[in-house]
Amino acid sequence: MPLPYYVSPEQMMKDKAEYARKGIARGRSIVALEYEDGILLVAENPSTLLHKISEIYDRIAFAGVGKYNEFENLRIAGVRHADLKGYSYCREDVTAKALANAYSQALGNIFTEGLKPFEVEILVVELADGANGKNEMYHIVYDGSIEDERNYAAMGGQAEEIRRFLKEHYREGLALTEAVRLGIRALTVTQNKTLTERDLEVAVLDRKRERRKFRRIANGELRAILGRPEPSEGSRPMGTS
Amino acid sequence: MHEPWQGLFGQYVGTSFVDLLRQQAPDLLASQPLDGVAQTRTEPHGVLGIPSGTTILALRYADGVIVAGDRQATEGYQVAHRRIEKVYKTDEHSVIAIAGAAGPAIEMARLFQTELEHYEKVEGDGLSLEGKANKLGQMIRMNLPMAMQGLVVVPIFAGYDLRRAEGRIFKYDVTGGRYEETDYYATGSGGKDARNTLKRLFRAGASREEGLRWTAEALVDAAEEDVGTGGPDFVHGIFPTVKVVTRAGFEDVPEGEVRAQCEAVVAARRQGS
Numbered sequence: 001m002p003l004p005y006y007v008s009p010e011q012m013m014k015d016k017a018e019y020a021r022k023g024i025a026r027g028r029s030i031v032a033l034e035y036e037d038g039i040l041l042v043a044e045n046p047s048t049l050l051h052k053i054s055e056i057y058d059r060i061a062f063a064g065v066g067k068y069n070e071f072e073n074l075r076i077a078g079v080r081h082a083d084l085k086g087y088s089y090c091r092e093d094v095t096a097k098a099l100a101n102a103y104s105q106a107l108g109n110i111f112t113e114g115l116k117p118f119e120v121e122i123l124v125v126e127l128a129d130g131a132n133g134k135n136e137m138y139h140i141v142y143d144g145s146i147e148d149e150r151n152y153a154a155m156g157g158q159a160e161e162i163r164r165f166l167k168e169h170y171r172e173g174l175a176l177t178e179a180v181r182l183g184i185r186a187l188t189v190t191q192n193k194t195l196t197e198r199d200l201e202v203a204v205l206d207r208k209r210e211r212r213k214f215r216r217i218a219n220g221e222l223r224a225i226l227g228r229p230e231p232s233e234g235s236r237p238m239g240t241s
Numbered sequence: 242m243h244e245p246w247q248g249l250f251g252q253y254v255g256t257s258f259v260d261l262l263r264q265q266a267p268d269l270l271a272s273q274p275l276d277g278v279a280q281t282r283t284e285p286h287g288v289l290g291i292p293s294g295t296t297i298l299a300l301r302y303a304d305g306v307i308v309a310g311d312r313q314a315t316e317g318y319q320v321a322h323r324r325i326e327k328v329y330k331t332d333e334h335s336v337i338a339i340a341g342a343a344g345p346a347i348e349m350a351r352l353f354q355t356e357l358e359h360y361e362k363v364e365g366d367g368l369s370l371e372g373k374a375n376k377l378g379q380m381i382r383m384n385l386p387m388a389m390q391g392l393v394v395v396p397i398f399a400g401y402d403l404r405r406a407e408g409r410i411f412k413y414d415v416t417g418g419r420y421e422e423t424d425y426y427a428t429g430s431g432g433k434d435a436r437n438t439l440k441r442l443f444r445a446g447a448s449r450e451e452g453l454r455w456t457a458e459a460l461v462d463a464a465e466e467d468v469g470t471g472g473p474d475f476v477h478g479i480f481p482t483v484k485v486v487t488r489a490g491f492e493d494v495p496e497g498e499v500r501a502q503c504e505a506v507v508a509a510r511r512q513g514s
Contacts, residue, residue, distance in 0.1 A: 055362055079362045083258055087355050088269055212358075 016117045020142035023119025027065040029156030031186050032123055032149075033170065034135050035179035038205045038213065039125050042183035045201040053203045055214035057082040057094045059127040061205050065156040066120035066142075074103060074122060091211075096126030100138035100146060108144025117142050121155040127205040127213050158190040165189045176204070180217075180225050197222040258359035259352065259380060270383070294469025295429030297327055297338035298459055299399040299410045299422075300439060302452035305487035306399040306408035307494075308336045309456045311431070311464060312479050313471025314343050323471065328482045332357045333490045335373055335400030340429035342392040345384060349394050353377055370402040374411040374419055382417030395428060401486045408486065431463030431470035438462040449485065453494065456483060457502035461510075473503035 028044040030052060041063050043052040052071075053063045056078050064071025078099055086094045103122060111117045119142060126136040137149040152170050154162035165186050174182065180202060184195055202217040209215060217225070253264045262270050294315030299308045310327035313320060321343075328338045329350045337353060339346035356376060361367045368376070377398050384394055398411045410422040425443050427435035438459040447455070457473075460481050464472030473480050480503055483494040 049365075051365060054365070076363055079359065080253070080261055083355055083359045083362075084261065084266065087258070087262070087352070088266065 016111060017143060020111075020117040020119050024066045024121055024142065024155075025157040027067075027156050029154060029158050029162055029187055030063050030065055030123065031162060031166070031183045032063065032125055032137055032153045033166075033174065033179050033183055034137075034151050034172070035174040035176055035204075037176065038127050038207045039135055039137070040176065040179045040183060040204050041123075041125070041202070042180065042187060043201040044187050044195060044199055046199050048201075051201060053201055053216075055203075055212070056099065056124070057086065058091055058211050059129065059205060059213050060094065060096050060099065061125050061203065061214050063123040063125075063155075064120055065122075067118070070118045071120045071122055074106070074118075074120065077106070078103070078124070092129070096124045096136050096138060100124045100140060103140050104144045104146040106144075107140060107142060111143040121159075123153055123155060125153075125205065127207060154186065161190045162186045177225050180222070184226075197226060197228070256360050256363045257376075258356045259376075259383075261359075262352075294467075295327060295340040296427060296431035296435050296460060296463035296467065296470040297340050297397055297429050298425065298427035298432070298435050298439065298456065299338065299397050300425035300443065300447075300452060300455065301408045301410065301423070301445070302447040302449060304408075304449065305401045305485060306336075306410060307449075307452045307456055307483065307485050308338050308397065308399050309460060309481050309483040310338050310429075311460055311471045311481050312474075313469070315430075315469045318468075320471070323474065323477065323479055326482055328484050329354065330484065330491050331373070331398075331400075332361070332367065334367075334403065334486055335370060335398065336484050336486055336491065337377070338397045338399075339394065340396065340432070341394040345387060345392050346394045346396070349380060349384065349396070353380060356380075369404065370400050370409055373400070374398050374409075374421075377411075378413060378417040378419040380417075381413050381415070385416060388415045397426060397428060399486065401488055401490075403488070406488070427459060427463070429463075429470070431467030434466040435459040435463040452485075453483065453498065453502050454505065457481070457499070457506045461503065461506050473500070473507070475504075475507075 030041065030043040033040045041053045041061060043063065045052050050068060053061065054075055056062045060082065062075050062078055064075065081099055081102060082094045103124065107118060121141045124138045128135045137153050138146055139149050139153050139155060140146045152166045154166065169182060188195055197219045200222065202222055204215055204217065205213045206215055253261050295310065297310040299306055308328050312324050314322040314325045325343065328336060331337050331354050337350050339350050357368065357373060381394060393415055395413055395415060400409060402409050410426055412420050412422055412426050412428065425439045427439060439455060442455045442458060461472055464470045480496055480499045483499050485492050485494060
Protein backbone atom coordinates (compact mmCIF):
# COMPACT_ATOMS: atom_id res chain seq x y z
CA MET A 1 0.00 0.00 0.00
CA PRO A 2 1.47 3.38 -0.96
CA LEU A 3 2.02 5.85 1.83
CA PRO A 4 -0.18 8.94 1.68
CA TYR A 5 1.61 12.16 0.84
CA TYR A 6 2.60 14.28 3.79
CA VAL A 7 0.76 17.58 3.99
CA SER A 8 1.55 19.94 6.83
CA PRO A 9 -1.42 20.85 9.05
CA GLU A 10 -0.95 24.55 8.30
CA GLN A 11 -1.12 23.92 4.59
CA MET A 12 -4.19 21.73 4.98
CA MET A 13 -6.07 24.35 6.99
CA LYS A 14 -5.04 27.09 4.61
CA ASP A 15 -6.29 25.12 1.64
CA LYS A 16 -9.57 24.36 3.29
CA ALA A 17 -10.10 27.96 4.33
CA GLU A 18 -9.32 29.18 0.85
CA TYR A 19 -11.71 26.66 -0.62
CA ALA A 20 -14.52 27.72 1.69
CA ARG A 21 -13.88 31.41 1.18
CA LYS A 22 -14.00 31.03 -2.60
CA GLY A 23 -17.37 29.33 -2.37
CA ILE A 24 -18.77 32.04 -0.12
CA ALA A 25 -17.40 34.88 -2.21
CA ARG A 26 -19.48 33.67 -5.15
CA GLY A 27 -22.65 34.07 -3.09
CA ARG A 28 -24.72 37.23 -2.97
CA SER A 29 -24.61 39.21 0.25
CA ILE A 30 -26.97 39.63 3.17
CA VAL A 31 -27.23 42.52 5.62
CA ALA A 32 -28.87 42.73 9.03
CA LEU A 33 -29.75 46.05 10.62
CA GLU A 34 -31.24 46.97 13.95
CA TYR A 35 -34.12 49.42 13.53
CA GLU A 36 -36.51 51.06 15.96
CA ASP A 37 -38.90 48.09 16.27
CA GLY A 38 -36.51 45.19 15.90
CA ILE A 39 -34.09 43.65 13.46
CA LEU A 40 -34.26 43.80 9.68
CA LEU A 41 -32.70 41.24 7.33
CA VAL A 42 -32.20 42.00 3.64
CA ALA A 43 -30.83 39.53 1.11
CA GLU A 44 -30.33 39.66 -2.59
CA ASN A 45 -32.25 36.60 -3.66
CA PRO A 46 -34.22 36.39 -6.89
CA SER A 47 -35.89 33.13 -5.84
CA THR A 48 -39.17 33.46 -3.97
CA LEU A 49 -39.18 29.80 -2.94
CA LEU A 50 -35.65 29.05 -1.79
CA HIS A 51 -35.16 31.24 1.23
CA LYS A 52 -31.94 32.62 2.63
CA ILE A 53 -33.68 34.17 5.61
CA SER A 54 -35.94 32.13 7.87
CA GLU A 55 -37.61 31.84 11.21
CA ILE A 56 -36.04 29.62 13.85
CA TYR A 57 -38.14 30.39 16.89
CA ASP A 58 -40.31 33.07 18.48
CA ARG A 59 -37.61 35.75 18.67
CA ILE A 60 -34.85 34.12 16.62
CA ALA A 61 -34.14 34.32 12.91
CA PHE A 62 -31.52 32.74 10.69
CA ALA A 63 -29.77 33.88 7.54
CA GLY A 64 -27.24 32.00 5.45
CA VAL A 65 -25.01 32.67 2.45
CA GLY A 66 -22.97 30.24 0.43
CA LYS A 67 -24.04 26.76 -0.57
CA TYR A 68 -27.80 26.40 -0.27
CA ASN A 69 -27.99 22.75 0.75
CA GLU A 70 -25.40 23.28 3.47
CA PHE A 71 -26.96 26.26 5.20
CA GLU A 72 -30.39 24.71 4.71
CA ASN A 73 -29.17 21.68 6.68
CA LEU A 74 -27.94 23.99 9.41
CA ARG A 75 -31.22 25.89 9.45
CA ILE A 76 -33.33 22.74 9.89
CA ALA A 77 -30.96 21.49 12.59
CA GLY A 78 -31.48 24.84 14.31
CA VAL A 79 -35.26 24.57 14.16
CA ARG A 80 -35.02 21.09 15.71
CA HIS A 81 -32.68 22.29 18.42
CA ALA A 82 -34.99 25.20 19.27
CA ASP A 83 -38.29 23.31 19.18
CA LEU A 84 -36.89 20.45 21.23
CA LYS A 85 -35.57 22.82 23.86
CA GLY A 86 -38.71 24.94 23.92
CA TYR A 87 -40.90 21.88 24.31
CA SER A 88 -38.89 20.25 27.08
CA TYR A 89 -38.39 23.47 29.09
CA CYS A 90 -40.12 26.70 28.20
CA ARG A 91 -40.33 28.95 25.18
CA GLU A 92 -38.31 31.65 26.95
CA ASP A 93 -35.39 29.27 27.47
CA VAL A 94 -34.59 29.07 23.77
CA THR A 95 -31.77 31.54 23.14
CA ALA A 96 -29.74 32.59 20.14
CA LYS A 97 -26.58 32.30 22.21
CA ALA A 98 -26.98 28.57 22.80
CA LEU A 99 -27.92 28.01 19.20
CA ALA A 100 -25.00 30.07 17.88
CA ASN A 101 -22.64 28.06 20.06
CA ALA A 102 -24.01 24.80 18.73
CA TYR A 103 -23.55 26.05 15.17
CA SER A 104 -20.04 27.18 15.96
CA GLN A 105 -19.16 23.75 17.39
CA ALA A 106 -20.69 21.96 14.42
CA LEU A 107 -18.95 24.11 11.81
CA GLY A 108 -15.66 23.88 13.72
CA ASN A 109 -15.86 20.09 13.79
CA ILE A 110 -16.69 19.89 10.12
CA PHE A 111 -13.82 22.20 9.27
CA THR A 112 -11.19 20.22 11.14
CA GLU A 113 -12.47 16.67 10.70
CA GLY A 114 -14.47 16.70 7.50
CA LEU A 115 -13.07 16.09 4.06
CA LYS A 116 -14.67 19.27 2.79
CA PRO A 117 -15.53 22.34 4.86
CA PHE A 118 -19.00 23.91 4.61
CA GLU A 119 -18.98 26.85 2.24
CA VAL A 120 -21.29 28.92 4.39
CA GLU A 121 -21.55 31.92 6.63
CA ILE A 122 -24.56 32.22 8.86
CA LEU A 123 -26.17 34.83 11.02
CA VAL A 124 -28.30 34.05 14.06
CA VAL A 125 -30.19 37.07 15.39
CA GLU A 126 -32.38 37.39 18.43
CA LEU A 127 -34.77 40.17 19.30
CA ALA A 128 -34.37 41.62 22.78
CA ASP A 129 -36.77 40.28 25.38
CA GLY A 130 -38.57 43.17 27.04
CA ALA A 131 -37.68 46.84 27.01
CA ASN A 132 -34.21 46.74 28.58
CA GLY A 133 -32.70 43.76 26.85
CA LYS A 134 -30.30 44.07 23.93
CA ASN A 135 -30.72 42.56 20.51
CA GLU A 136 -28.19 39.85 19.75
CA MET A 137 -26.53 39.13 16.42
CA TYR A 138 -24.09 36.24 16.02
CA HIS A 139 -22.06 35.85 12.89
CA ILE A 140 -20.60 32.36 12.42
CA VAL A 141 -18.25 31.48 9.58
CA TYR A 142 -17.18 28.27 7.86
CA ASP A 143 -14.45 27.31 10.36
CA GLY A 144 -16.63 27.80 13.41
CA SER A 145 -15.34 31.26 14.36
CA ILE A 146 -18.05 33.23 15.99
CA GLU A 147 -18.46 36.95 16.54
CA ASP A 148 -21.22 39.01 18.03
CA GLU A 149 -22.12 42.09 16.07
CA ARG A 150 -23.73 45.36 17.03
CA ASN A 151 -26.18 47.54 15.10
CA TYR A 152 -25.46 45.95 11.75
CA ALA A 153 -23.90 42.87 10.22
CA ALA A 154 -23.01 41.81 6.71
CA MET A 155 -21.87 38.60 5.11
CA GLY A 156 -21.21 37.14 1.69
CA GLY A 157 -18.86 38.06 -1.12
CA GLN A 158 -18.84 41.84 -0.64
CA ALA A 159 -19.15 41.84 3.15
CA GLU A 160 -16.10 44.04 3.72
CA GLU A 161 -17.26 46.85 1.47
CA ILE A 162 -20.80 46.66 2.83
CA ARG A 163 -19.55 46.88 6.39
CA ARG A 164 -17.47 49.91 5.54
CA PHE A 165 -20.51 51.53 3.91
CA LEU A 166 -22.75 50.79 6.90
CA LYS A 167 -20.16 52.07 9.33
CA GLU A 168 -20.46 55.44 7.66
CA HIS A 169 -24.20 55.54 7.08
CA TYR A 170 -25.81 53.59 9.90
CA ARG A 171 -27.40 55.41 12.81
CA GLU A 172 -29.49 54.11 15.68
CA GLY A 173 -33.29 54.29 15.81
CA LEU A 174 -33.98 53.99 12.08
CA ALA A 175 -37.59 53.62 11.00
CA LEU A 176 -38.42 50.48 9.03
CA THR A 177 -38.64 52.33 5.70
CA GLU A 178 -35.29 54.02 6.23
CA ALA A 179 -33.69 50.78 7.33
CA VAL A 180 -34.94 48.87 4.28
CA ARG A 181 -33.65 51.58 1.96
CA LEU A 182 -30.29 51.68 3.72
CA GLY A 183 -30.05 47.89 3.56
CA ILE A 184 -30.70 47.86 -0.16
CA ARG A 185 -28.21 50.65 -0.80
CA ALA A 186 -25.65 48.69 1.19
CA LEU A 187 -26.21 45.60 -0.94
CA THR A 188 -25.63 47.54 -4.14
CA VAL A 189 -22.59 49.45 -2.89
CA THR A 190 -20.19 47.37 -4.97
CA GLN A 191 -22.39 46.86 -7.99
CA ASN A 192 -23.70 49.23 -10.59
CA LYS A 193 -27.32 48.16 -10.64
CA THR A 194 -30.58 48.88 -8.88
CA LEU A 195 -32.28 46.05 -7.05
CA THR A 196 -36.03 45.87 -7.44
CA GLU A 197 -38.39 44.10 -5.05
CA ARG A 198 -38.16 41.01 -7.25
CA ASP A 199 -34.45 40.59 -6.52
CA LEU A 200 -34.84 40.91 -2.77
CA GLU A 201 -35.80 38.81 0.17
CA VAL A 202 -36.68 40.94 3.19
CA ALA A 203 -37.86 39.89 6.65
CA VAL A 204 -38.04 41.41 10.10
CA LEU A 205 -38.16 40.38 13.71
CA ASP A 206 -40.80 42.87 14.78
CA ARG A 207 -41.10 43.64 18.49
CA LYS A 208 -44.72 44.72 18.04
CA ARG A 209 -45.88 41.29 16.96
CA GLU A 210 -47.37 38.65 19.23
CA ARG A 211 -45.34 35.56 20.19
CA ARG A 212 -43.83 34.77 16.79
CA LYS A 213 -41.96 37.95 15.86
CA PHE A 214 -40.71 36.84 12.47
CA ARG A 215 -42.44 38.32 9.45
CA ARG A 216 -41.60 38.30 5.78
CA ILE A 217 -42.12 41.53 3.93
CA ALA A 218 -43.95 40.55 0.77
CA ASN A 219 -43.29 42.10 -2.63
CA GLY A 220 -46.30 44.41 -2.48
CA GLU A 221 -45.33 45.92 0.84
CA LEU A 222 -41.72 46.21 -0.25
CA ARG A 223 -42.77 48.05 -3.36
CA ALA A 224 -44.70 50.51 -1.23
CA ILE A 225 -41.66 51.03 1.02
CA LEU A 226 -39.46 51.64 -2.00
CA GLY A 227 -42.01 54.10 -3.32
CA ARG A 228 -42.55 52.33 -6.62
CA PRO A 229 -45.92 52.29 -8.42
CA GLU A 230 -47.93 49.07 -8.73
CA PRO A 231 -46.90 47.02 -11.78
CA SER A 232 -49.19 47.73 -14.71
CA GLU A 233 -49.74 44.16 -15.94
CA GLY A 234 -52.25 43.66 -13.13
CA SER A 235 -50.32 41.03 -11.20
CA ARG A 236 -51.59 40.87 -7.66
CA PRO A 237 -49.31 40.82 -4.64
CA MET A 238 -49.02 37.43 -3.00
CA GLY A 239 -51.59 36.57 -0.35
CA THR A 240 -50.81 35.06 3.03
CA SER A 241 -48.53 32.11 2.70
CA MET B 242 -25.40 8.06 6.63
CA HIS B 243 -23.51 9.95 9.25
CA GLU B 244 -22.64 13.59 8.66
CA PRO B 245 -20.33 15.29 11.12
CA TRP B 246 -22.88 18.00 11.93
CA GLN B 247 -25.44 15.39 12.87
CA GLY B 248 -23.52 14.57 16.01
CA LEU B 249 -24.73 17.81 17.52
CA PHE B 250 -28.19 17.81 16.14
CA GLY B 251 -29.02 14.12 16.03
CA GLN B 252 -29.69 11.63 13.28
CA TYR B 253 -33.28 12.46 12.58
CA VAL B 254 -34.29 13.54 9.10
CA GLY B 255 -37.92 14.47 8.59
CA THR B 256 -40.46 17.15 9.27
CA SER B 257 -42.40 15.75 12.23
CA PHE B 258 -41.64 17.00 15.71
CA VAL B 259 -43.35 13.98 17.29
CA ASP B 260 -41.08 11.60 15.37
CA LEU B 261 -38.10 13.71 16.37
CA LEU B 262 -39.08 13.36 20.03
CA ARG B 263 -39.60 9.63 19.66
CA GLN B 264 -36.04 9.26 18.37
CA GLN B 265 -34.21 11.75 20.52
CA ALA B 266 -36.19 12.20 23.71
CA PRO B 267 -38.66 9.33 24.06
CA ASP B 268 -39.03 10.14 27.75
CA LEU B 269 -40.84 13.34 26.79
CA LEU B 270 -43.52 11.36 25.00
CA ALA B 271 -45.92 10.12 27.64
CA SER B 272 -47.54 7.42 25.59
CA GLN B 273 -46.24 4.30 27.28
CA PRO B 274 -48.44 2.49 29.80
CA LEU B 275 -47.05 2.83 33.30
CA ASP B 276 -45.61 -0.43 34.56
CA GLY B 277 -47.10 -1.72 37.75
CA VAL B 278 -50.10 0.56 37.56
CA ALA B 279 -53.27 -1.41 37.30
CA GLN B 280 -56.34 -0.08 35.57
CA THR B 281 -57.16 3.15 37.36
CA ARG B 282 -60.60 3.22 38.91
CA THR B 283 -63.08 5.11 36.77
CA GLU B 284 -65.56 7.31 38.54
CA PRO B 285 -68.62 8.88 36.98
CA HIS B 286 -66.54 12.00 36.37
CA GLY B 287 -63.12 10.83 35.45
CA VAL B 288 -60.44 8.68 36.92
CA LEU B 289 -59.96 9.02 40.64
CA GLY B 290 -57.41 11.67 41.48
CA ILE B 291 -57.08 12.94 37.94
CA PRO B 292 -58.89 16.14 37.00
CA SER B 293 -61.34 15.78 34.13
CA GLY B 294 -64.97 16.56 33.27
CA THR B 295 -65.75 19.01 30.54
CA THR B 296 -68.03 20.40 27.95
CA ILE B 297 -66.39 21.53 24.74
CA LEU B 298 -68.17 22.38 21.54
CA ALA B 299 -67.63 23.63 18.03
CA LEU B 300 -70.07 24.96 15.50
CA ARG B 301 -69.92 26.37 12.00
CA TYR B 302 -71.27 29.77 11.14
CA ALA B 303 -71.23 32.00 8.08
CA ASP B 304 -67.60 33.14 8.38
CA GLY B 305 -65.95 30.05 9.87
CA VAL B 306 -66.10 28.16 13.15
CA ILE B 307 -66.72 28.94 16.80
CA VAL B 308 -65.03 26.75 19.40
CA ALA B 309 -65.81 26.99 23.10
CA GLY B 310 -65.36 25.22 26.40
CA ASP B 311 -66.32 25.62 30.05
CA ARG B 312 -63.64 26.40 32.62
CA GLN B 313 -63.99 23.73 35.29
CA ALA B 314 -61.89 20.65 35.98
CA THR B 315 -63.38 18.02 38.22
CA GLU B 316 -61.61 15.51 40.45
CA GLY B 317 -64.00 12.83 41.63
CA TYR B 318 -66.72 14.81 43.37
CA GLN B 319 -64.55 17.88 43.89
CA VAL B 320 -63.86 20.90 41.75
CA ALA B 321 -60.14 20.71 40.96
CA HIS B 322 -59.78 23.99 39.05
CA ARG B 323 -62.22 26.74 38.23
CA ARG B 324 -60.27 28.56 35.57
CA ILE B 325 -58.70 25.88 33.42
CA GLU B 326 -58.36 26.59 29.68
CA LYS B 327 -59.69 23.91 27.36
CA VAL B 328 -59.48 25.66 24.02
CA TYR B 329 -56.08 26.40 22.51
CA LYS B 330 -54.96 28.14 19.38
CA THR B 331 -52.87 25.66 17.41
CA ASP B 332 -51.91 28.02 14.59
CA GLU B 333 -53.29 31.03 12.72
CA HIS B 334 -56.16 29.03 11.26
CA SER B 335 -56.96 26.23 13.67
CA VAL B 336 -57.99 25.52 17.23
CA ILE B 337 -58.02 22.47 19.46
CA ALA B 338 -60.46 21.92 22.33
CA ILE B 339 -59.64 19.19 24.81
CA ALA B 340 -61.73 16.84 26.91
CA GLY B 341 -60.69 13.98 29.13
CA ALA B 342 -57.86 13.59 31.64
CA ALA B 343 -56.53 17.15 32.04
CA GLY B 344 -52.80 16.44 32.32
CA PRO B 345 -52.35 14.30 29.20
CA ALA B 346 -54.88 16.45 27.30
CA ILE B 347 -53.03 19.73 27.92
CA GLU B 348 -49.74 18.03 27.08
CA MET B 349 -51.22 16.73 23.86
CA ALA B 350 -52.44 20.21 22.90
CA ARG B 351 -48.96 21.62 23.55
CA LEU B 352 -47.26 18.87 21.56
CA PHE B 353 -49.71 19.36 18.71
CA GLN B 354 -49.03 23.11 18.63
CA THR B 355 -45.29 22.47 18.48
CA GLU B 356 -45.80 19.84 15.78
CA LEU B 357 -47.67 22.23 13.49
CA GLU B 358 -45.22 25.07 14.02
CA HIS B 359 -42.24 22.75 13.52
CA TYR B 360 -43.61 21.46 10.25
CA GLU B 361 -44.35 24.97 9.06
CA LYS B 362 -40.83 26.17 9.83
CA VAL B 363 -39.00 23.18 8.38
CA GLU B 364 -41.08 22.99 5.22
CA GLY B 365 -41.58 26.72 4.85
CA ASP B 366 -45.30 26.14 4.38
CA GLY B 367 -48.11 24.99 6.67
CA LEU B 368 -49.98 21.69 6.50
CA SER B 369 -53.44 21.57 4.98
CA LEU B 370 -56.28 21.54 7.52
CA GLU B 371 -56.99 17.92 6.64
CA GLY B 372 -53.31 17.08 7.15
CA LYS B 373 -53.39 18.65 10.59
CA ALA B 374 -56.55 16.73 11.47
CA ASN B 375 -54.95 13.43 10.41
CA LYS B 376 -51.79 14.16 12.40
CA LEU B 377 -53.88 14.77 15.51
CA GLY B 378 -55.60 11.43 14.92
CA GLN B 379 -52.21 9.70 14.95
CA MET B 380 -51.28 11.42 18.18
CA ILE B 381 -54.49 10.25 19.83
CA ARG B 382 -53.78 6.71 18.67
CA MET B 383 -50.33 7.01 20.24
CA ASN B 384 -52.09 7.73 23.51
CA LEU B 385 -54.13 4.50 23.29
CA PRO B 386 -52.09 2.58 25.90
CA MET B 387 -52.76 5.38 28.39
CA ALA B 388 -56.38 5.52 27.34
CA MET B 389 -56.68 1.82 28.20
CA GLN B 390 -55.55 2.71 31.70
CA GLY B 391 -58.29 5.29 31.93
CA LEU B 392 -56.42 8.41 30.82
CA VAL B 393 -58.64 9.15 27.86
CA VAL B 394 -58.08 12.23 25.70
CA VAL B 395 -60.67 13.12 23.07
CA PRO B 396 -60.28 16.55 21.49
CA ILE B 397 -62.26 18.48 18.93
CA PHE B 398 -60.22 20.03 16.19
CA ALA B 399 -61.62 22.87 14.12
CA GLY B 400 -60.32 25.47 11.75
CA TYR B 401 -60.74 27.41 8.58
CA ASP B 402 -59.78 25.52 5.43
CA LEU B 403 -58.23 28.14 3.15
CA ARG B 404 -58.34 25.86 0.12
CA ARG B 405 -62.01 25.03 0.45
CA ALA B 406 -62.85 28.46 1.90
CA GLU B 407 -64.98 27.11 4.75
CA GLY B 408 -64.84 26.27 8.42
CA ARG B 409 -64.47 22.57 9.28
CA ILE B 410 -64.92 20.52 12.44
CA PHE B 411 -63.30 17.17 13.26
CA LYS B 412 -64.12 14.86 16.15
CA TYR B 413 -62.14 11.86 17.34
CA ASP B 414 -62.56 8.63 19.20
CA VAL B 415 -60.09 7.03 21.64
CA THR B 416 -58.43 4.98 18.91
CA GLY B 417 -57.61 8.07 16.87
CA GLY B 418 -60.53 7.60 14.50
CA ARG B 419 -61.29 10.90 12.83
CA TYR B 420 -64.75 11.97 11.74
CA GLU B 421 -65.82 15.21 10.17
CA GLU B 422 -68.93 17.02 11.36
CA THR B 423 -70.74 19.32 8.99
CA ASP B 424 -72.65 21.56 11.43
CA TYR B 425 -71.73 21.30 15.08
CA TYR B 426 -70.37 18.94 17.69
CA ALA B 427 -69.93 18.83 21.45
CA THR B 428 -68.22 16.32 23.71
CA GLY B 429 -67.06 15.78 27.28
CA SER B 430 -69.22 14.81 30.22
CA GLY B 431 -71.76 17.53 29.36
CA GLY B 432 -71.39 17.05 25.62
CA LYS B 433 -74.70 15.31 25.16
CA ASP B 434 -76.64 18.15 26.76
CA ALA B 435 -74.80 20.74 24.71
CA ARG B 436 -75.46 18.73 21.55
CA ASN B 437 -79.19 18.59 22.32
CA THR B 438 -79.30 22.36 22.65
CA LEU B 439 -77.35 22.91 19.45
CA LYS B 440 -79.56 20.41 17.64
CA ARG B 441 -82.59 22.45 18.59
CA LEU B 442 -81.10 25.85 17.71
CA PHE B 443 -78.67 25.24 14.87
CA ARG B 444 -79.25 26.33 11.32
CA ALA B 445 -76.64 26.77 8.63
CA GLY B 446 -75.18 30.15 7.73
CA ALA B 447 -75.70 31.77 11.13
CA SER B 448 -74.20 35.15 11.99
CA ARG B 449 -71.44 35.49 14.54
CA GLU B 450 -73.93 36.98 17.01
CA GLU B 451 -76.31 34.01 16.69
CA GLY B 452 -73.46 31.52 16.89
CA LEU B 453 -72.16 33.05 20.11
CA ARG B 454 -75.67 33.08 21.58
CA TRP B 455 -76.17 29.37 20.79
CA THR B 456 -72.76 28.64 22.27
CA ALA B 457 -73.78 30.32 25.52
CA GLU B 458 -77.15 28.51 25.52
CA ALA B 459 -75.47 25.13 24.99
CA LEU B 460 -72.85 25.68 27.69
CA VAL B 461 -75.42 26.90 30.22
CA ASP B 462 -77.59 23.85 29.50
CA ALA B 463 -74.61 21.54 29.89
CA ALA B 464 -73.68 23.16 33.18
CA GLU B 465 -77.25 22.78 34.45
CA GLU B 466 -77.43 19.08 33.61
CA ASP B 467 -73.86 17.89 34.19
CA VAL B 468 -72.03 18.20 37.50
CA GLY B 469 -68.67 18.05 35.74
CA THR B 470 -69.30 21.23 33.77
CA GLY B 471 -68.93 24.70 35.22
CA GLY B 472 -71.50 27.33 34.25
CA PRO B 473 -70.85 31.04 33.85
CA ASP B 474 -69.71 32.17 37.29
CA PHE B 475 -70.95 35.71 37.92
CA VAL B 476 -69.62 35.64 41.48
CA HIS B 477 -65.96 35.02 40.59
CA GLY B 478 -66.24 36.48 37.09
CA ILE B 479 -65.35 33.25 35.28
CA PHE B 480 -66.81 32.76 31.82
CA PRO B 481 -66.40 30.12 29.11
CA THR B 482 -63.50 30.34 26.69
CA VAL B 483 -64.75 31.15 23.20
CA LYS B 484 -62.57 31.41 20.09
CA VAL B 485 -63.42 31.90 16.45
CA VAL B 486 -61.48 31.09 13.32
CA THR B 487 -62.30 32.79 10.03
CA ARG B 488 -60.53 33.43 6.76
CA ALA B 489 -58.74 36.32 8.45
CA GLY B 490 -57.39 33.96 11.09
CA PHE B 491 -57.76 33.15 14.74
CA GLU B 492 -59.52 35.47 17.19
CA ASP B 493 -60.23 35.34 20.92
CA VAL B 494 -63.78 36.43 21.62
CA PRO B 495 -63.38 39.18 24.25
CA GLU B 496 -64.56 38.22 27.72
CA GLY B 497 -67.00 41.14 27.79
CA GLU B 498 -68.82 39.75 24.76
CA VAL B 499 -68.99 36.22 26.23
CA ARG B 500 -70.22 37.65 29.51
CA ALA B 501 -72.95 39.64 27.74
CA GLN B 502 -74.15 36.50 25.92
CA CYS B 503 -74.21 34.49 29.17
CA GLU B 504 -76.12 37.27 30.92
CA ALA B 505 -78.66 37.37 28.10
CA VAL B 506 -79.19 33.60 28.32
CA VAL B 507 -79.58 33.62 32.10
CA ALA B 508 -81.88 36.67 31.99
CA ALA B 509 -84.14 35.01 29.42
CA ARG B 510 -84.40 31.90 31.61
CA ARG B 511 -85.18 33.94 34.68
CA GLN B 512 -88.09 35.56 32.83
CA GLY B 513 -89.33 32.23 31.52
CA SER B 514 -89.60 30.56 34.92
